[in-house]
Amino acid sequence: MGQGNDLTALTLAQARDGLRAKEFTARELTQSFVDRVAASEKLNAYILQTPEHALEAAERSDARLGADDARPLEGLPLGVKDLFCTRGVRTTACSNILGDFTPPYESKVTENLWADGALMLGKLNNDEFAMGSSNETSAYGACLNPWRTDAGEALVPGGSSGGSSAAIAARLGLAATATDTGGSIRQPAALTGTVGLKPTYGRCSRWGIVAFASSLDQAGPITRTVRDSAIMLTSMAGHDARDTTSVDMVVPDYEAALTGDIRGLRIGVPKEYRIDTMPLEIEALWQQGMDWLRDAGAEIVDVSLPHTKYALPAYYIIAPAEASSNLARYDGVRYGARKMGDDIDDMYARTRGEGFGEEVQRRLLIGTYALSAGYYDAYYLKALQVRRLIAQDFENAYEHCDLLLTPTTPSAAFPLDKGQSDPLEMYLNDVFTVTVNLAGLPGISVPAGLDAKGLPLGLQLIGKAFGEEELLRAAQVLEEAAGFSAKPDDWWTSS
Amino acid sequence: MVRRIAGLARIQVDDDKLPALAKELSAILGFVEQLSEVDTENVKPYTSPVEMQIKARADAVTDGGYPEDILANAPEKDDGYFAVPKVVE
Incomplete structure (x- = not known):
C-alpha cells in the first residue's frame, strides 16, 4: 500500500475524524500500526510491543464508535515512553536495575489517555532514567533516527525521548508520550522533524512516572502536528491528588485555542541565545521564523535573558x-535486579554498581558530591x-513580550558515538531548552526547515506559565508558515 | 575522593575505572564552577516552580490492603515480607 491510502500516514486529528465518519475501523487503523511497528526492529524505537493489548482495546473502541459513544481519543494508537508505569506491562526506564519490573499500577498521564479511549502499541526506548540527549545510554541499546544523511549515515533521534521521537517520525504511532527534564521532549522532536511540547511544570501529574x-520533570506529547499536540495535552493534563505539585486548574480545550490569529502578539527574541558556535543555517532559520511570525501580524521584540549562560x-x-536522592530507592530490596553480596551493604553497592549504566553513575556521583557535607552551600x-x-x-x-522564539537545538541530528569521549559535549545539546525547565515554563519545538544535509531543524517557542493556549496558537501559525512536509523514507522496514 | 563519593552513593566502582571517572567528574565540576561568577548575595534559593500553597489532604489511611501487589516484584520474599541478607548478627 502506498502512503496515499496508508492509515499510518494520517495525523492523530485526521484518524480521529476518519473513525467518527466511519471511513475505517479502529481495528483496521490499529492493525496498520501494529504491522508497521512489527517491521521496525531495526530502528529499536519500541523496546516492547503490545499488539494484543492494542487490538483488544480497538475492538472495544469499535463498539463505542458504532454506538456513537466515542471518547476524545477513541481508538487512537499511541506509543508510551518506558518512563511511564503501565499496569501489567514491563516498565524499566531502560535501566538494567529495574530488571523486569512490572508495575501493579498505572501512571496518571497514561490512565488519562486510556480513559479517553486511546490504546497502547508498546513501550518506547529512552536514555536510561531519561539521562542523555541521544538515546544511547539505554540498556536496550541505541534507537536510530528514521532520518539519515544522503550518504546513509546512521543518526541519533535525540534524547532522552528518542524512542518517542523516532516512532512518530517513522509513523509508528499517532502520538507518543514523553518527558522533559532539560529538553528531553523538544530536542528529540527537533532532530526528527516532529512537534514536541513540554507543558508548564504542574500541568500534568508526575504520579507513576x-x-x-522532580522539580524539573514534566510529561508532554510528541506528535506530527501542533493540532495533535493540543489534542494530546487536553487529555494528558489535569490535577492529581497523588502529585502535590500538580496544579488544580481547569484544563482548557487546547484544540479550540488554535484560531490561527496571532495579530498583535509580541514575540521576544533573546539576544543571549545568539551563541558563537551556532551554525549559520540555524541562525538563518531563526531569522526566518521571526519573519513568518511578523508576516502573521505579530510584533518582534528584542529581549535579554542575562543569566542564560x-x-x-x-x-x-x-x-x-x-x-541522587530519587534513585536512592533502587537498592535491590523491593523490586528490580538484585546482585547478591557478602552482606547487605555489599548487596546495595553491587546492585547499583552493576545495575546503573555509566552516565547514570556519573550523575549520581556528581549529585552525591554536590549534596555532601561541606559542599552543599557551594x-x-x-x-x-x-x-x-x-x-x-x-x-x-x-x-515586554508574550512569547519567546529561539532555535530548539544548536545542531541537527548527529551520528552515533559522537558524545562518547566527552560527556560535557553531549550536555551542550540542551543549551536552548534547559532554561525553560529551570523556570518551570512551557515550551514547544516545531519543525521549521531542513539543513544543507537534508536533516530537520526545529524552532522553539516559550510561553508564560500555564500559557499553553497562546503557545500552541502561535506554534500552529509557525508550523503553517514553515510548511514542513519533508519525510524520511522507509529504509528501516523489514518484511 | 571518587571512592569516598561512590561509597556515599552506594555504588561499587571497580578500581581500574577510578582514574577515568575522576577525570570526567573533574571536567563536569570545572564546568559548573562558572556559577561562582554570579552575584547571588541576598538571592533566595529557588526550590519549586509551583508558587502555591501545597494542598494538605486529610490525615487518614487512603491506600493499602494489597500485599501481593507490593511483593509482586520482590527479588526475594518470605512469608509476606521482603527478604534480605542478615542485617544484624
Whole structure:
C-alpha cells in the first residue's frame, strides 16, 4: 500500500475524524500500526510491543464508535515512553536495575489517555532514567533516527525521548508520550522533524512516572502536528491528588485555542541565545521564523535573558542532586535486579554498581558530591540561587513580550558515538531548552526547515506559565508558515 | 575522593575505572564552577516552580490492603515480607 491510502500516514486529528465518519475501523487503523511497528526492529524505537493489548482495546473502541459513544481519543494508537508505569506491562526506564519490573499500577498521564479511549502499541526506548540527549545510554541499546544523511549515515533521534521521537517520525504511532527534564521532549522532536511540547511544570501529574529530577520533570506529547499536540495535552493534563505539585486548574480545550490569529502578539527574541558556535543555517532559520511570525501580524521584540549562560551549569548541579536522592530507592530490596553480596551493604553497592549504566553513575556521583557535607552551600545552594535569577530573567522579559522564539537545538541530528569521549559535549545539546525547565515554563519545538544535509531543524517557542493556549496558537501559525512536509523514507522496514 | 563519593552513593566502582571517572567528574565540576561568577548575595534559593500553597489532604489511611501487589516484584520474599541478607548478627 502506498502512503496515499496508508492509515499510518494520517495525523492523530485526521484518524480521529476518519473513525467518527466511519471511513475505517479502529481495528483496521490499529492493525496498520501494529504491522508497521512489527517491521521496525531495526530502528529499536519500541523496546516492547503490545499488539494484543492494542487490538483488544480497538475492538472495544469499535463498539463505542458504532454506538456513537466515542471518547476524545477513541481508538487512537499511541506509543508510551518506558518512563511511564503501565499496569501489567514491563516498565524499566531502560535501566538494567529495574530488571523486569512490572508495575501493579498505572501512571496518571497514561490512565488519562486510556480513559479517553486511546490504546497502547508498546513501550518506547529512552536514555536510561531519561539521562542523555541521544538515546544511547539505554540498556536496550541505541534507537536510530528514521532520518539519515544522503550518504546513509546512521543518526541519533535525540534524547532522552528518542524512542518517542523516532516512532512518530517513522509513523509508528499517532502520538507518543514523553518527558522533559532539560529538553528531553523538544530536542528529540527537533532532530526528527516532529512537534514536541513540554507543558508548564504542574500541568500534568508526575504520579507513576519514573522520577529523574522532580522539580524539573514534566510529561508532554510528541506528535506530527501542533493540532495533535493540543489534542494530546487536553487529555494528558489535569490535577492529581497523588502529585502535590500538580496544579488544580481547569484544563482548557487546547484544540479550540488554535484560531490561527496571532495579530498583535509580541514575540521576544533573546539576544543571549545568539551563541558563537551556532551554525549559520540555524541562525538563518531563526531569522526566518521571526519573519513568518511578523508576516502573521505579530510584533518582534528584542529581549535579554542575562543569566542564560549559567543555566546549564546550574542544571548539572540541580538535576544530578535530585536524581541522587530519587534513585536512592533502587537498592535491590523491593523490586528490580538484585546482585547478591557478602552482606547487605555489599548487596546495595553491587546492585547499583552493576545495575546503573555509566552516565547514570556519573550523575549520581556528581549529585552525591554536590549534596555532601561541606559542599552543599557551594554547589547546591548556589545553583538554586542562580535558578531564581534565571526564572526572574523570564519574568522580566515577559513584561515586554508574550512569547519567546529561539532555535530548539544548536545542531541537527548527529551520528552515533559522537558524545562518547566527552560527556560535557553531549550536555551542550540542551543549551536552548534547559532554561525553560529551570523556570518551570512551557515550551514547544516545531519543525521549521531542513539543513544543507537534508536533516530537520526545529524552532522553539516559550510561553508564560500555564500559557499553553497562546503557545500552541502561535506554534500552529509557525508550523503553517514553515510548511514542513519533508519525510524520511522507509529504509528501516523489514518484511 | 571518587571512592569516598561512590561509597556515599552506594555504588561499587571497580578500581581500574577510578582514574577515568575522576577525570570526567573533574571536567563536569570545572564546568559548573562558572556559577561562582554570579552575584547571588541576598538571592533566595529557588526550590519549586509551583508558587502555591501545597494542598494538605486529610490525615487518614487512603491506600493499602494489597500485599501481593507490593511483593509482586520482590527479588526475594518470605512469608509476606521482603527478604534480605542478615542485617544484624
